[in-house]
Amino acid sequence: MPPVSDDSSRSPLAILQEVFGYTAFRGQQQAIVDHVTAGHDALVLMPTGGGKSLCYQVPAIARHRAGKGVTIVVSPLIALMHDQVGALEEVGVHAAFLNSTLSLEDTQRIEREMMAGRMVMLYAAPERVTNLRFQAQLASLHERGLLSLFAIDEAHCVSQWGHDFREDYLQLSMLHERFPDVPRLALTATADDHTRADMIERLQLQDARVFISSFDRPNIRYTLVEKDNPRQQLLRFIRDEHDGDAGIVYCQSRRKVEETADWLNQQGLTALPYHAGLDAKVRQRHQDRFLREDGIVMVATVAFGMGIDKPDVRFVAHLDLPKNIEGYYQETGRAGRDGGDADAWLTYGLADVVNQRRMIDESPAADDFKRIQRGKLDALLALAEAHDCRRVRLLSYFGEESQPCGNCDNCLRPPATWDGTDAARKLLSCIYRFWQHGQQRFGAGHLIDVLRGKETDKVQQYGHQSLSTFGVGADLSENQWRAVLRQLIALGHVVAEGEYNTLALTESARAVLKGEVQLTLREAAEAPRRSKAGKGAGKPAAPADLTGDALARFADLRAWRAEVAREHNLPAYIVFNDATLADMARVAPQTLGELGQISGVGVKKLQAYGEQILRVLKP
Structure with missing residues (x-):
């Protein structure tokens, strides 16, 4: 039985000061901590870097000091378990983890500590928490009054609508069924309305108090640029703004991860690849280097990052369009966790838009699921093509009103826009003429050749030089037409279908063709460079106010x-x-x-x- 301490040392604020060295809670932390410490259930939505861990760590310490035993922290992330346990032991809190990296001897030692009630927190993956042997151990703890709290981290993983669904999370409803009097705290950094409702239902949190913090990360600058030699764009961004900084570069495929990491190394940067296809020991070695060394650029698929607590990641770059805003927000939130200036930089193009739509359409998922995923992609495309403040749009997606931030690319340098109605009608009409001429569909390259009046072999093969739309767009460059097409696809007036991404009109294109809709389109613009005067190459930046x-x-x-x-x-x-x-x-x-x-x-x-x-x- 753990020793019971006096009331003053069990005060959450006293614990915050004594253990963690902070004088006050931030935002809603105080209300959450008090609610959970008192033994009530809660669902917490708080942005990455907002202090979610303290929301269960402080109650776990307070309840342990009150003699209530062990807090079980459910996490899918081995990296997070290692880091959190190491950090807790550094501040004098007895914690441990159970996962596949441990020997049998270490596992048994930790289980004995847990069963004795001496441990404050134990981190474990959902599949371990729900297995029969561990459930029997929890039942024994519960019978002796030594099962204090369940903290379910990354709780969005329980939702099929979320961006990171994990089937093991579905069984966590058993915690409420078997231990109804043990409080549960579910936490996530990202969840839209569908995902929130799913978490509440699947984790049986209908009676839990819901805490929703602001999703705003004002220290992060959002920049989205049109693809034009993306590797060189990335290199210029890193060298101009983040030379010597730690950062993450996300790519969609494993092959692209490895090729990009190799290329960055050839350019003199220190870059490491990370994806699920690498040997586990290589992944662990690369992750350890990223966490322990300065100035490492991790090039990764989305298999990397969740649960990484490294606070001084100064940039997150995307070389491919994410699937939805939740994924984008979660990934960009890994930058600037220490509150310092950070960048979320993304480059995207027509192929990204087409590929994401095709992946949804060709997936074996149910129609309802596809419909919701299309809606999520549409919201991300609207963010990418926006003329106004990125942050206002991003926060609006999560139901939060805000004012223009003055710090995103659109606020700092408002993009040039133009009346693209006439150009859009020409493009849509050309796609219609293809179908009318031979009931055939063609891709973007051929479409643009016809619009610009280029007599290629393919144009002559199909007789498209005779179309009324041949050459009507000679006044625009190929890149300009690609931007028009990308935005029409983003707006849902055109779809790319099949293996060859052939183009077809949607029902909404009719109103554009009739001139009933006016389209204001954006012109591509590179983001302004942020000066880092006084920073030496390869050296991490010091706080600007230190001299x-x-x-x-x-x-x-x-x-x-x-x-x-x-x-x-x-x-x-x-x-x-x-x-x-x-x-x-x-x-x-x-x-x-x-x-x-x-x-x-x-x-x-x-x-x-x-x-x-x-x-x-x-x-």
Whole structure:
């Protein structure tokens, strides 16, 4: 039986200050923590970097100190388990994980600790939590009053409508059925209305209080550009704005991941590939390097990233269009978790739009599922083609009203727009003439050749030089016509079908052809470059407000932290994050008491590292 501590040490605010070194909760954290600590169920939607972990870690500590035993944290992510447990042990909280990386001896040792009730938190994957042996262990804990709380992380995985459905999550409803008096806290960073409703139903959270935090991440700049030699665009973006920074580049296919990583290395960057087809040991080695080293660019499929707590990721780039806004938001949210400036950069083109629509249409899913996925893709395309504030559109998707941010590409440099109604009618008419002429459909390349009046072999083969639309678009370039076509597909007036992506009109095209709809289209524009004056190549950026002696102290503290991290085999940010080191460098405390006032310095870390830090800071 765990020892029961006095009331003052069980106060959530006291735990926040003593254990984690923070003086106050942020946003809705206080309300969530109080609600869960009191033994009530909750569903929490909070953006990545918003402090979700504290929403279950503080109640777990408070309830354990009250003698209520162990909190079970359900997570699908081995990387998150390792990092969270390492961070908790650093601040003096007894935690462990059970997963496939452990030996039988280690597994049995951890199970004994859990069954004795001495452990505060145990992280486990859903398939372990729901297996019969583990369920029997939970039942034994429950009988002895030592099963404190279930925290279900990444809870959107339970929903078929979500962007990361995992079948193992469906069985988690058994937790409520078998242990109805044990509170449950489900957490996710991303969920639209369909996914929220699914989580509530499938996890039986109908009586749970729902907490929805703002989805705004004001420190992230959103930039979406039209594809034009995407590798070079990516390289220019990294070199101009993020030289020496840690970042993630997402690609759709494994092959593209490896080719892109190889190419970036050839250009002098340090890039590592990550996808599910790599050997598990290689994936782990690459992930460890990304977490522990500065300036690594991880090129990955979406198999990488969920549960990665690295706070100083300065950019997330997409070389392919994601499937929906939830996936895009979740992936971009891995940047700037420390609150510092970060970029979400995406390049997309006509082929991305066509491929995403085709994948939905050709999937074996039910019609209802396809319909909802098309709607999600349409919302993402509307974001990509928007003339107005990206952030307003993004937040609106999650039901949140906002004002123009002044920080996205459209706000910083409003895109040029033009009345594309006439051009759209010419393009749609040409597709119609193809069908009228020979009841055949053609792809984008041939369509544009006909519009621009190019007498290619294919044009002559099908007699399309005789069409009334031949040459009517000679005033626009090939790239301009591709942009028009991309936007017409995004707006739903044209569809690309079949293996060869042949083009057909939709019902809504009729109104455009009749001139009943006016179309304002955007012209392509590159994002402005953000200056990083004073940053040396290959060196991570220091906080902009640090100068002179403070900047030197920050560099010394980072060097000290790197040594400690190596000794403890931990990512450096788990020892202290950059924001805490920057505060130390700024304030330059000279006593343990002064150091203990720095945000992020809890009692355990003060005891473990205080004297060392003071030596580093000594004038």
